[in-house]
Amino acid sequence: MDGVNFFLTFHLLILCSSTVLVPVKANNNETDLYALISFKSLISGDPLGMLSSWNNTLPHCQWTGVMCGRSHTDRVTALVLNSKELSGHISPSLANLTFLQKLSLSDNKLTGSIPDDLGRLSRLRFINFSINSLEGRIPSTLGNCSNLKVLSLRNNNLGGTIPADLANCKKLTIVNLRKNVLVGAIPPEFGSLQQLTALTLGNNNLTGTIPPELGNLTNLQGLLLHFNTFKDSIPSSFGKLQSLESLYLYDNNISGKIPNSLYNISSIIDLELSTNQIHGTLPSDICKYFPDLQTLYLYENQLSGEIPISLPNCSFLSSIDIQHNSFTGTIPPSIGKLSYLYWLNAANNQFSAKIPNDWDFF
Structure with missing residues (x-):
């Protein structure tokens, strides 16, 4: 009897295991399916019919804009619906797509807020909600997306302050929040984002001082705070x-002067400091420090002294605008030899031309 009982018990365990595991897989399928259906239910306008394939005639992994994984072939890993003229709100149910790595809904007509629930997506690497009409705050919960590399929310109506919690996303390489209505200061915690290559916060209402901690971003290639x-x-x-x-x-x-330390950055291509209250002079050998300089915009400041005589040595210079300062002396004749130069504006300074040779730059 003991052998019989063991045999029955063993097979009962196998049966129970089967009845437990199979529904879990089915539920996973349904979880992603229902999350997508919920997303569609909050889309109020689809003039191009891009979501017409989102019906029961096709598996959800074959729906327009939906991509599923290789290992887990029924799990959604990407939702990409850029430039589809979609209107409506972003459904919080997208947070149930737990395998999601890429979420891109840029260049649509989406309104409402960014759901806090998206912070539950621990696998998420890429968020792009740019060029919509989203409002409200940037959720601090996005700081829980530990694998996030790209966050692009530009050209919306997002307000409030920039969440310091975003600095918890240590893998971030690109943060683009340009053209919103953000207020407050740049969180100094952003100085810990060692992998950041681009920080774009221009066209907002940000205030305060620029955190010196940003100097720790040694991989940064673009810093746009205009x-x-x-x-x-x-x-x-x-x-x-x-x-x-x-x-x-x-x-x-x-205000203040251009710090001498800035001339240690030989990689500078575009230097645009216009419309501020910066004073002081430029080093005469500026092109020794910025050999690859292409754009030099310093207009509407309080700069003085002469135009650096070495400026023509920046052979790639294509645009120079130094109008509305207090520069003196003459414009170096050799500027006329810059073969890439197409824009030169030196109006409203204190230049003088006393002899015909002073016009040789033409």
Whole structure:
């Protein structure tokens, strides 16, 4: 009897295991399916009929914009519906797509807020909600998306402050929040995002000083903070940004001098500091420090002294705008030899031309 009981018990365990495991797989299928159906239910406009395939005639992994995994072939790993003229709200149920790695809904007509629930997506690497009409705050819960690499929310109506919790996403390489109505300061915690290559916060209502901690972002290639109301001086710590190619600080309330440390960044291509209150002079050998300089925009400041005589040595220069300053002397004749130069604006300064040779730059 003991052998018989063992035999029956063993087979009963196998049967119970089967009845438990199979529904779990089925539920996983249904979880992703229902999450997508919920997303569709909050889309109020689909003039191009892009979601017409989202019906029971096709498996959800074959629906337009939906991609599933290789290992888990029934689990949604990407939802990409860019430029589809979709209107409506973003469903919180997308947070149930627990295998989701890419979520891109840019260039649509979406309104409402970004659901807090998206912070539950631990596998998420890419979020792009740019060029919509989203409102409300950026959810601090996105700081829980530990694998997030790209966060692009530009061209919306997002307000409030930038959540410091985003600094918990240590894998971030791109943060683009340009053209919103964000207020407050840049969280100094962003200085810990060591993998960041682009930080774009232009065209907002940000205030305060620029955190010197941003000088720790040694992989940064683009720092775009234009059209805000930052005050005080450019942090000297920026001299540590040895990979920086584009620095946009124009249209702020920045004062002080250009820090000498900035001339340690030989990788600079675009330097745009216009419409501030920056004073002081430029080094005569500026092109020794910025050999690859292409764009130099310093207009509407309080800069003085002469135009650096070495400026023509920046052989790639294509655009120079230094109008509305207090520069003196003459325009170096050799500027006329810059073969890529298509824009030169030096109006409203204190230049003089006393002899015919002073016009040789033409």
